[in-house]
Structure formats: C-alpha cells, structure tokens
Amino acid sequence: MRDGLELDQIDKLKYGSDLVSIVVDNTLAAGMATCGYDDEGTKSVRADIVRNGILVGYEMSNDTARSIGRNSNACVRAQSWEYVPMIRMCNLVLLPGSTPFENLFDDVADGIYMESNRSWSIDDRRLNFQFGCEIGWEVKNGKRGRMLKNPTYAGMTPKFWNSCDAIGDQHSWFAWGTPNCGKGEPMQTGLTTQATAPARFRNVSVGAGYA
Amino acid sequence: MHSAQREEIAKRALASASSADEAEVLVSTGDAALTRFTHQVCNQNVASADAGISVRAIVDKRTGVARTNRFDDVSLRETVDRAIEMARLAPQDPMQPALPRGGTAMAPPGSYDPGTADAPADLRASMCASLFSEAESAGQWCAGYVSTSGAGYTIVNTSGANASFDGSDAGVNVKMNASDSTGFAEAYSTRVGAIDAAEVGRRATAKAAGARHPVAVDPGPWTVILEPSAFGELFIYLSEHFSAQAFDEGASFCSDGLDRCYFAENVDVWDDYAHALNPGMPFDFEGYPTTRLPLIEKGVVRNVVTDSYYAHKLERPNTGHALPAPNSFGPHARNLVIGAGTKSVDELVSETKRGLLITRFWYIRTVDRKKAVVTGMTRDGTFLIEDGKVTRGVRNLRFNQSILDGLRHCEFASEQKRTGSYHYALVSPAVKIDNFRFTSTTEF
Numbered sequence: 224m225r226d227g228l229e230l231d232q233i234d235k236l237k238y239g240s241d242l243v244s245i246v247v248d249n250t251l252a253a254g255m256a257t258c259g260y261d262d263e264g265t266k267s268v269r270a271d272i273v274r275n276g277i278l279v280g281y282e283m284s285n286d287t288a289r290s291i292g293r294n295s296n297a298c299v300r301a302q303s304w305e306y307v308p309m310i311r312m313c314n315l316v317l318l319p320g321s322t323p324f325e326n327l328f329d330d331v332a333d334g335i336y337m338e339s340n341r342s343w344s345i346d347d348r349r350l351n352f353q354f355g356c357e358i359g360w361e362v363k364n365g366k367r368g369r370m371l372k373n374p375t376y377a378g379m380t381p382k383f384w385n386s387c388d389a390i391g392d393q394h395s396w397f398a399w400g401t402p403n404c405g406k407g408e409p410m411q412t413g414l415t416t417q418a419t420a421p422a423r424f425r426n427v428s429v430g431a432g433y434a
Numbered sequence: 435m436h437s438a439q440r441e442e443i444a445k446r447a448l449a450s451a452s453s454a455d456e457a458e459v460l461v462s463t464g465d466a467a468l469t470r471f472t473h474q475v476c477n478q479n480v481a482s483a484d485a486g487i488s489v490r491a492i493v494d495k496r497t498g499v500a501r502t503n504r505f506d507d508v509s510l511r512e513t514v515d516r517a518i519e520m521a522r523l524a525p526q527d528p529m530q531p532a533l534p535r536g537g538t539a540m541a542p543p544g545s546y547d548p549g550t551a552d553a554p555a556d557l558r559a560s561m562c563a564s565l566f567s568e569a570e571s572a573g574q575w576c577a578g579y580v581s582t583s584g585a586g587y588t589i590v591n592t593s594g595a596n597a598s599f600d601g602s603d604a605g606v607n608v609k610m611n612a613s614d615s616t617g618f619a620e621a622y623s624t625r626v627g628a629i630d631a632a633e634v635g636r637r638a639t640a641k642a643a644g645a646r647h648p649v650a651v652d653p654g655p656w657t658v659i660l661e662p663s664a665f666g667e668l669f670i671y672l673s674e675h676f677s678a679q680a681f682d683e684g685a686s687f688c689s690d691g692l693d694r695c696y697f698a699e700n701v702d703v704w705d706d707y708a709h710a711l712n713p714g715m716p717f718d719f720e721g722y723p724t725t726r727l728p729l730i731e732k733g734v735v736r737n738v739v740t741d742s743y744y745a746h747k748l749e750r751p752n753t754g755h756a757l758p759a760p761n762s763f764g765p766h767a768r769n770l771v772i773g774a775g776t777k778s779v780d781e782l783v784s785e786t787k788r789g790l791l792i793t794r795f796w797y798i799r800t801v802d803r804k805k806a807v808v809t810g811m812t813r814d815g816t817f818l819i820e821d822g823k824v825t826r827g828v829r830n831l832r833f834n835q836s837i838l839d840g841l842r843h844c845e846f847a848s849e850q851k852r853t854g855s856y857h858y859a860l861v862s863p864a865v866k867i868d869n870f871r872f873t874s875t876t877e878f
Contacts, residue, residue, distance in 0.1 A: 305482055344799040344832075346811040351832050351876050353809050355801050373802055375809075377832070377874060408579050408607075409468050409480065410857070431873040432801035432809060432834045 226348035227381065228278060230291060236278040239384030244318040245273040247282050248418075249297050253398035254314035255414035261297035262308035270296040272315070276385070284310040302411035311406050314398075314416040320390025327389055327423050334362040335429055336421075337374050345380075353377040353431060375432045383424060391420030435463045435485055437598035440588035447489060447510040448590055454491040454518050456533045458591035460719060460758055461487050465551060465584045469558040472577040474566040479555055490759045491517035495530040498523070499760050531746035536595025539716035539723040539754075542708035547625040550602035551584025558582060561631035565608050568635030574642055576635070578608035582626055587715065595721030601714060606631050607855060609814055610638040614878070615648060615827055617641025618794050618814035620663060622852050622859065624713060641793055641815035645827030651818065653831060653872040657789035659782050659819070662862045664812075666853035667795045669772060670860060671808050672837050676705070676729050676737075677755075678744035679764020687806050687838055688735045697733040697841045702773030704728050705739060705755070709771050711852040711861045717754055718765075724754035729767065741765040770860040775846035782847055782866045784822040789866075790831075791817040791824055806837040811876075831872040843868040 227236065239245075249267035251257050260266055263285050271279050281287070282298035287310060301308040328336070342355030359374035360367045398418040405412055440461040451457035467481035488501045491514065498520025502513040558580040569576040581604060588598040604626035610617045619638035621629045660668065672687075680686040688696060706726045707714040717723050720742055728736050740748065741756030744765055755765035783791065793815030801807040812830045819825070847864040854860050 305484075307478060307480060342799045342801060342809075344797045344809050344811070346830060346832070346876060347796055347813055348876075348878065351811060351830075351874060353799075353832060353834075353873075355799070355809075375801060408470055408478075409466065409581075428874070431832075432807055 226350065232278055234277060234279060236381070237276055237385060238273050238278045238381055239276045240387045241276045242320055242390050243273055243276050243384050243387055244271070246271055246316045246318065247296055247298060247313060248316050249313050251314045251316065251398060251416065251418065254416040254418070255400040255402065256300065256313035256416055261299045262301045263295065263299040265295045265297040265299070267297045282310065282312060282315075300413050302413065306411050309407055309411070311413055312404060312415045314418065316416070316418040317390065317420070317422070319393045319396040319420045320422070321392055322389045324391050324395040324421060327391060327421055328362050328365050328367060330365065331362045331423070332364055335371065335374055336360045336362050336367060337376060350380050352380060352383075355432065373432065375430060377428045377431045383427065386425045386427065387422055388425055389423040391422060396420040435586060437586060437588055437600060440586060441590065441596070441598060443487065443505050443510070444588050444590040446507065447487060447514055448592065450511045451489070451491060451514045451518070451592070454493050454521065456492040456592045457514070457517070458490040458533055458589065458595075458720065458759070459487060461485070461588045463586040466581070467553065467555065467558065467583065468579050468581040469555065469562055470579040471562050471566070473575050474569060476559060476562055479558070481555070487513065488758060489514050489517040491521045492530065492533070493518060493521040495526050495528060496521045496524040497527070497530065497759070529743065529747045531742050533591045533593045534595060534720050534722040534742045534752060535593045536591070536597055536717070536721045537723045539597060541599055541716055542713040544624055544710065545713040546584075546600045547602045550582050550604050550624065550626040551600075553582035553604070553626050557626065561606060561629070564631040565606070565635040568632055568639050569610055572610065572639035572643060574610045574612050574639055576608050576610050576638070578606070580631070581605045587719070589717070589719065589721035591721060597717045597721040599715045599717065604629055605855060606634045608634060608638045610635070610642040612642040612646055615642050615645035616814045617643070617645060618663065620853065620855070622855070644824070645815055645817065648816070648827035648829045648878070649818070650829045650875055651790075651831070653874055655869040655871055657786055657866065657868050658870040659779065659786065659789060659791045659864055659866045661779070661791070661793050661864045662851040662853045663794040664792045665772075665865050666860050666862045667798055667810075668808065668837060669770070669862065670854065670858050671798060671800060672806055673767050673770055673858075674763065675806065676739055676767045677764045678738045678740040678748055678750070681738040682744060682748060685803060686738070687804060688738070692735055692737065694735060695733045696735050696838060697730060698844055699733045700775065700846065701730050701733050701841050701844070702728070703730040704771045705767040705769055706771045707769045709769065709861050711850060712769055712771070712859050714769050718756040719758040720756040722752055722754040722756065725751070727753050739765045739767045771850070772860070772862040773846065774848050774850050774863040776848055777845070778849070779847045779864045782845065782864070783819055783824060786819045786822060786866070789819040790828065791819055801834060807834060808837065809834045829878055830876045832874045833871060834873045835871050840867045840870060
C-alpha cells in the first residue's frame, strides 16, 4: 500500500502550493540536529525536499540513497553510542516567504491564528493529522480578536499544504524544535528541528476535539 | 549482575554519604535484546547489557541526584559527592519528608524467568521463523519484533530500606500485510516459553485477510468494541490521572475529589503488581512496599497512588508508587488491571446491531488533559459489525473521545489480556463503548 510519496512521485507530486519549499539542512546554525557529519560519517548538507510545491527528494541514509541512485543527505542519527544508527527526521526547514507577519491576517474574514503547538497525532501513512495548540486568537476581518484555549486543526497532509497561500517572511522565521522525537524498536529519541515562519492555510478543519 | 552484587555496590556508595542528612542509592541493571524483521527477513538484532547507579542526597530538605555507571570506590564517592553538592545548591522544600524505612515485599510468582532474561538470539530467531511461516502460508508479509529482557533493581537508603527485585519480560509484536489491508497481533509474558509465536502470527494474518478491500464508513458516533490492544492504548492515557501529583496539582479528572462516581458502575480498576498476567516489582523506587490498590470501585474513584513525598504532603498512606528520583511525573500506577465482565467478545459482537470492531489504535495524543479527551487513529484491523456479525474491513478513522465519557456507557468482555509492549504494561479485557466519536476518515 502507498502513502503517496513513493519514488514514482518524485518530480511529479504537487505536495504543496507554489509557495511551499522545504529543505533538509543539517548545517543550519540554529538547528537541533545540526552536526558536521551524521552517524554514518556523511558530511552534512542542505538539500531540497519540496521545491515550489513539487516533491523532489527525501531525507536519506547511504543505503536508501544508493538504492535510488542518489547521495545521502546525512540524515542518519543514533540516540547514543550503543544504539543502531537509523535514518530519521533532522533539521527540516520550511523556507520563509515574503509576507510580513502582520500582513498574514489581511484578507482573512474569519479565521484562527494558532500558536504553541503542544499535541500532534498522525496516521501511519502520515496523511490524516490533527494538531492541538495551547493558545490561539480569532481573526475577524483582518484583525486579531479574542483569545482561544486548546484550539485544534486537522486535515490530510498534501491537501493542507496545497491550501497554503502565504508564508511569513524572514523576520518571523524561527528554528523551532523537538528534543524527544521518537522512532524505532527499541525506541530511540532524537533532536529535530522544524524551522518555519507563521503561514496561512485556507479552509482548514478546526475544533475537532470539541465538536 | 546478581542482587547480592547490586546490594554490595549500593551499600558501598551509601557508606560514603555520611555528610548528607539522608541518602538513597538505586542500582539498576538491564539486559535487553530485540530481533526486528520485515518482509520475512531479520534485519536488526540488538542486545544491550547495562548497569547504573543513582544517588539521591538530601541536605537540609534540599535534594540532589547524581548518576554513574562506574562501580569503583573513587567513582562511587565522586557520584555521592556530586549529589550532595547539588543538594546544597537546590532550593529547600519544606514538604520533603524523611526517606521511607522500607519493609517486607515479596516478588510475586512468575515475575522472573532466567530463560527469558538470558534468552539467546537463536530463540528469538526461531520465533521470527514461526511468524514468517504464518505470513507465507497466508500469502502476506510481516514486520515486527521479538524481544526478551531481564532487569534488576536494588534500593538502599539511610533509613534502613533494602529491597531487591529481578524481573524478566518477552514480547512478540507483528503486523501482517496483505494487498490492501493489514493485521496486528501481540503477546507478552514474563516467560518467553509461554508465548506461541505461530499463534500470534495466525491471529495477525486472520486480521489482515478479514480486512481486505476495506470500505469507507462515515465518521460520527459509533458503537465500538475495542480489543485489549486498542483499549489499553486508550486507557494508559488515564493512568497519569491516578498520580497523587496530578491530583494535587489539579491536573487530574478526579482532582475535584475522591470517593465520587466518575464512571459506570461496572468499571473496576486496580493497580496490582501481583496479577498473574503482569507480575512485577513489589516495591517502588524508594524501596517502599507497593500496595495492591483499588483505584476505581464500581465507578467510584477510591484512591490515587502516592510516594513518600505526596503521602506526607496530602496526609495519605504511602502506597509505594515512587518513580526514580528526580522525575516530573510524581508517583505512578505501574501495573494497572481493568476488571472483566461476563460475556465473551463474540457475545458482545452478537449483541451489536451496527458497530466497529477495533484491533488497535495509533498515535494517541491528549487534546484536553482535564477532560481526558484524546485523539488517535485506528490501525491494522478495523471491522464493520452488522446485525451481530463481523462482516468486512473498513478504512481507518480518526477519533476524538473523552475516556471519561466512554467509560460511562461501556461493557467489558470476560477475558483479560496483557497489552502494552515495553512502553507500558497493563491488563485489560475488550470493551464495548457506545457513542465513540470518530471525526474523520482515510482512504486506506
């Protein structure tokens, strides 16, 4: 069964809107997974994953890269010396857009600005997701309004990214991260970065937790 | 490392802690092995043997903890000195009680099997082979693991506690893959010989075969029958609510008061380290004997679990549920047992006009802590029940559900199983819940 990101989708799948470009950058100055060389000894690089909305690559190890005729982009990590090194998410970067932060609210008649993601759940194909945030604000006619507690948003991954119609500029971009990303059997935890600016998405399902 | 060796090391460390008001030494050892497979090939076989010492020093009601994995006299002394130094720098906690004196605690029968703790790779490989054979017979492929482990703990302190325990564990966890469906099965025991890998494989292949060509169903409220793997994954999110720390901080659903009815009358939950399906350590990480404790009786929450700190702070009995210091969780119910009903799963199915039979959940996360609302996905065996019969597989769904609400309208099956892999372990029957709330679907 497929999750939609198979090899035959490279250079074809419209993963996100034209504004969406994602790179893996394990040289990122502020990255939690930044290192000179990964745990296979491959020198860290910056490599495209999604370019202008099109899926163009993967985070890779030596064996997975070789199996598709590419070079590793140094995404192998082990929790510590006694664990098996494995391919995993490292510094994943949504490149900043051109919209100043405050202008993200322009042209929003009825929306929610969400902050402080604190809960994440996604199916085993990484398609059906739901995230919960600690805090949010109503947006009415381009203005931030009352504060909201425990807002949630949900959707299907490619549809969500294709609904992105604005990404904050460099000034609002920040290298967020997770210190305890879990993967593998036996479980290993790893440091990961998700560097982003605030972004605007249209027609997203919200509030499923309390519907 | 035998318990006598652990005790000798622990006492040697404790002897160098005379400048602390009080001190505690935890010596832990673990041998863990896991053989992982995919597509009928063992692609990872790992085994680790580790040991560590944790020293807790208390000086003027200030606490410091330091660790090492070196057992020579110099390293032990340095670790104790570090713990004392950190204690002196830590803020004072007026509520810090004296370390508990310990007591008598007998390991329950079946908690340790040397053949499991020292199981060779060949044994795990032969169990994998049984799973592979079942997969190939069914025209499927499988992925999963077989694990075996042993662990030992010794805790001594300056109040006189001296407790040692050795435990073992084994598990089989497999997902069978058919053309457009998957099936999951698991089995865990403290004795690897009690696990029939082929039987586990057959359960998983039957799930995958039965779920072929899944159809979409609409989200919304459904009657569900959750098998133990699914219900265990759900219920474990309630376990933190039974911690005296969560209770005290107002973060538990029962913070408003004990001896109140929060669930249906048929809900009974204990913490029981001596249950035959999940026998475990009879004392906690302060060396204090653990009480076999009713948490929910006929829907009424009777107890939260405590350690010495929260027993003192809340003026409740110490139930012996401390985790290793320091931790941010407070005391923890480690051996949950959910009471059984009287009907078989087949009877629960036969009494269901229209519903879903769910093998397992995946990636459950908290949406609203106090209300115990969680979200997650079905996975690896979700079936439609029509007119009392399991008729076909359905595509997976996402739920948003309050565990509290779910257990206000429920009926438990009669057979309990152990579930939870090595991340947690609990004993649970299957359960039927009305109006379980699904909020979205998938294409698979």
